[in-house]
Amino acid sequence: MRRLSLKKRVAGYSLVEVLVALFVLALGVLGAAALQMNSLKFNQTASMRTQATFLAYEMIDRMRANRTIARNGSYVQTLSAAKPTGASVAQQDIAAWMTSIENQLPSGDGAIAQSGDEFTVTVQWSEARVGGSDTQQFIFETDL
Numbered sequence: 001m002r003r004l005s006l007k008k009r010v011a012g013y014s015l016v017e018v019l020v021a022l023f024v025l026a027l028g029v030l031g032a033a034a035l036q037m038n039s040l041k042f043n044q045t046a047s048m049r050t051q052a053t054f055l056a057y058e059m060i061d062r063m064r065a066n067r068t069i070a071r072n073g074s075y076v077q078t079l080s081a082a083k084p085t086g087a088s089v090a091q092q093d094i095a096a097w098m099t100s101i102e103n104q105l106p107s108g109d110g111a112i113a114q115s116g117d118e119f120t121v122t123v124q125w126s127e128a129r130v131g132g133s134d135t136q137q138f139i140f141e142t143d144l
Contacts, residue, residue: 044130051104052123052138055097059112059121060142062093067144071117079111079124101125107135117143 063070066089074090083098084091094112101108105125113120123138 041130045127045136048105048125048127048136049138052125052136053140055101055104055110056121056123056138056140058100059093059097059110060119060140062097063112063119063144066090066093070119070144073114075112075119076114077110077112079109079122081111119144 063075069075069088069090074088075094077084077094077098083095085095086092098110101110101123105123106129107126109124111122111124113122119142121140121142125136126134127136128134
């Protein structure tokens with residue numbers, strides 16, 4: 001008889017254990033989903049920053065190839081300025097660079113500032129699409 005009473009006492013614990021296990025499993029699945037979403041967001045952000053870096057270096061290489069004209073101020077460009085339409089090498093370089101920025105980065109824009117022989121290239125884009133802060137910038141400074 002003792003065995004029967006022991007079974008009655010333990011009855012019902014397995015249902016609670018199953019519910020707790022399901023709750024823990026659900027938390028684990030939600031955590032994995034959140035981890036995956038953050039991973040995708042950070043990957044997208046890193047990809048945009050990498051593109052911006054390549055674009056900034058591309059413009060610096062164009063200016064180094066045309067160093068004399070660059071030092072004369074022909075490559076200066078402000079953010080939100082219209083693409084140049086002239087026939088000079090500098091204007092064609094800037095127009096091609098601006099087109100690349102617009103095609104490769106969301107709401108992409110670029111600027112080039114000059115102070116003597118020091119140049120600052122700024123590439124700007126929006127990360128609102130991936131839930132980041134609205135505007136990001138990559139700024140590269142170099143001497144020519």
